[in-house]
Amino acid sequence: MFASRVTRGNAPDHAPTGCHEEGASHPLLSRDALDRAAHAGVASLSGGLSPTSVALAFMDWALHMTVAPGRVLELSTDAVLAGADMAHGALRTSVARQKRGHVPEDPRFADDAWAAWPFHAYRDGFLRLQQWWESATTDIPGVERHHEDLVRFLARQWLDACSPSNFVATNPVVQRAAWSSGGTSFVAGAMHWLADVRDLVHDRSGDPHDYSSEWLPGKRVAITPGKVIWRSELCELLQYAPTTPTVAKEPILIVPSWIMKYYILDLQPHDSLIRYLVDAGHTVYTISWRNPGAAFRDVGLEAYLQEGLLAALAQVRDRDAQRVHMVGYCLGGTLLAIAAAALFRDGRGDELKTVTLLAAQTDFTEPGELGLFIDASELAALDALMWRQGYLDGSQMSAAFQLLKARDLIWSRMMSEYLLGRRSQPNDLMAWNADTTRLPYRMHSEYLTSLFLNNDLAEGRYCVGGRPVALSDIEAPMFVVGTERDHVSPWRSVYKLHLLTHNELTFLLTTGGHNAGIVSQPGHPDRYYRCATRAAGEPYRGRQEFLSANEPVDGSWWPTWNAWLRDHSDGEVAGRAIVDGLEDAPGTYVFER
Known part of the structure; x- marks a missing residue:
């Protein structure tokens, strides 16, 4: 069959020169099979990511922070000053609304409702925390560049998940929508969530929305004769x-x-x-x-x-x-x-x-940032996962791309669809993106x-x-x-x-x-x-x-x-x-x- 006949190319364990005898192969030893099975089990639980890479990155960052007292003192001072400034701003603007021109450039907080108290305090505190973490994970003497980038990326993922825009109690736009709709926005959001859970349970698609019927190739897209x-x-x-x-x-x-x-x-x-x-x-x-x-x-x-x-x-x-x-x-x-x-x-x-x-x-x-998922440990985990399956699934690959733009592709979408009750309107590009390989x-x-x-x-x-x-x-x-x-x-x-x-x-x-x-x-x-x-x-x-x-x-x-x-x-x-x-x-x- 084709898969057994065509096996040309550089093997994953190629020589340092990158060249080898065409078609060369080695049978898997039982030790190799056992190791790959163990790697594959861990990788399947972690979604194809390597816990070792994450642990090494945080250890590298944390240990070098302990031997950088000047940097720690600087960050501590920044944290104290930022906290004092936030408290002062919250008290001052509890009487007078903050001017629109002071709103930071962030699409999550673009609505005018974020300028009102106490929501501006939630917003400003979050943005200052985000800025502090960016500084805390940048230019730490001695930290390997890849580890520094990975720690900064993971810190950003955690912060994006904790954004006040993601919660009913701290998002004025969600509260306004619920009030004006008589609570029906929450009902619609709950229905959207249940539909997405059902699709994921039945594994209908790598993306929770199924656009196949509306955007079928040859129907509305891919119709050039x-x-x-x-x-x-x-x-x-x-x-x-x-x-x-x-x-x-x-x-x-x-x-x-x-x-x-x-x-x-x-x-x-x-x-x-x-x-x-x-x-x-x-x-x-x-x-x-x-x-x-x-x-x-x-x-x-x-x-x-x-x-x-x-x-x-x-x-x-x-x-x-x-x-x-x-x-x-x-x-x-x-x-x-x-x-x-x-x-x-x-x-x-x-x-x-x-x-x-x-x-x-x-x-x-x-x-x-795609390079954050590529190092020796990560490749060992991903290789083992693919070895067990025989391929990398499209949903597994798309998960990495979604993490790179989690703010837009995960959290903002969830806020819109589940908290505001607004279902994303599909378009040709979204439908194609859901049609994974x-x-x-x-x-x-x-x-x-x-x-x-x-x-x-x-x-x-x-x-x-x-x-x-x-x-x-x-x-x-x-x-x-x-x-x-x-x-x-x-x-x-x-x-x-x-x-x-x-x-x-x-x-x-x-x-x-x-x-x-x-x-x-x-x-x-x-x-x-x-x-x-x-x-x-x-x-x-x-x-x-x-x-x-x-x-x-x-x-x-x-x-x-x-x-x-x-x-x-x-x-x-x-x-x-x-x-x-x-x-x-x-x-x-x-x-x-």
């Missing part, structure tokens, strides 16, 4: 029907991340990047990855490269053109960077016309160990076909997009590709987060971007220099990218109709849950 033209056991290749008489000579092949369904790029027609490209006169193909189960546990990263990306590229070249505009999103962009480096290493670089990377990291030394055990272990933890790709140790690849070999022009509020692929990390390549590279920084910054259609309000091109061979410019030298441009970045693709295309040809196909888009694999 096209066909599945090729299918393997790992992915489907979709081609979209042209809508213009002529199209750019070179087609576009999109490689989405395997941790998401591809239709993040084909939502409703007005915010579909694929529809935009087709209407702009491009022939567009995209890969739709399969949602793997336990049978795919031994499928590795090189299988995704060889049997997925490169096999799809061969299909496009056979049908359409000798050179292709390649586009990779998130981990699909990381995989594309690996593929491009391997193609140029092997003398096949002329297959690529251009390479576009959307919110994709190639250097993982600054991964942002699984990740094969071997592939995810290789990705986390080789790329994320050891940074093998950026440091020239990552191997394809038993030989290392180097990003500096890539000669094709690149268009690289980062987003300002990306917590998955921070733009400062994405920008590091400038250090690893010497080819022509256009870097664009846009507003929004990891998903919303990419799904940024023309007409979207409050969007802007910065853009600059480094010619081949030009010296490196730092990130701050990029920000200073490039003024924001209002609007969507899509037209700028389309113009770049046009400038790097060799003219136009007649639109190429789809002459055959296995079935209509969006295909079959997108429905696997």
Whole structure:
């Protein structure tokens, strides 16, 4: 079967060089199986997190605090002064309402009702405590950077859970809603809570809301006309029907991340990047990855490269053109960077016309808060959990992403839905986010160990076909997009590709987060971007220099990218109709849950 046949790639326990004999494997010893079972049991109880990592981080922080009396004295003084100031402010504003201009910038306390006594005292006390903890977990001499970041992150999670906005007695907005509704807001909230508990008990979805019926792919999202033209056991290749008489000579092949369904790029027609490209006169193909189960546990990263990306590229070249505009999103962009480096290493670089990377990291030394979940202890726990299941479940993965934005995704939502009785109105992006995918055990272990933890790709140790690849070999022009509020692929990390390549590279920084910054259609309000091109061979410019030298441009970045693709295309040809196909888009694999 496929899962046993395709086992290429770097094993999780690869050698320090990152290369090993292809297909090499070692039977699990009984000791290893026992250790993994123990790790898996602990990881299942902790939601995939490592208690050891947390304990070590707090121990590192606490022990170094005991030998920093000056820092302790400073923090103690700050606490006393803050307490005195809070008491004075509470007494003063118990008679006169606090002016609106003094309200701190925090969306949880944006309502005017928070300016009234005693709620302003709850708010101000909480914000001062939050500020104090931020200071207490920053710049402690001797504390390892990873441990310091983890302690600060966990302290923020605890504080967000204790926010006065989360409780009826301390939230004036909740009290006002209850009074004006005669208590029906509490009844509605209780009904919402019961419905969510029922869904979780029955395990209907990784997200408590089930949007599948309303936002089914092919119904309201993923409706750009096209066909599945090729299918393997790992992915489907979709081609979209042209809508213009002529199209750019070179087609576009999109490689989405395997941790998401591809239709993040084909939502409703007005915010579909694929529809935009087709209407702009491009022939567009995209890969739709399969949602793997336990049978795919031994499928590795090189299988995704060889049997997925490169096999799809061969299909496009056979049908359409000798050179292709390649586009990779998130981990699909990381995989594309690996593929491009391997193609140029092997003398096949002329297959690529251009390479576009959307919110994709190639250097993982600054991964942002996602790096809090990645260290040796954490990977041992996660690896054991995946080893027992054969995959990482989508709900387990989404839990980590929710923790990164717990204030918005957990506590604010719970306050709105359970205390105010307001059910969140679903949209296409929320529905797509709830449509989670699984990740094969071997592939995810290789990705986390080789790329994320050891940074093998950026440091020239990552191997394809038993030989290392180097990003500096890539000669094709690149268009690289980062987003300002990306917590998955921070733009400062994405920008590091400038250090690893010497080819022509256009870097664009846009507003929004990891998903919303990419799904940024023309007409979207409050969007802007910065853009600059480094010619081949030009010296490196730092990130701050990029920000200073490039003024924001209002609007969507899509037209700028389309113009770049046009400038790097060799003219136009007649639109190429789809002459055959296995079935209509969006295909079959997108429905696997």
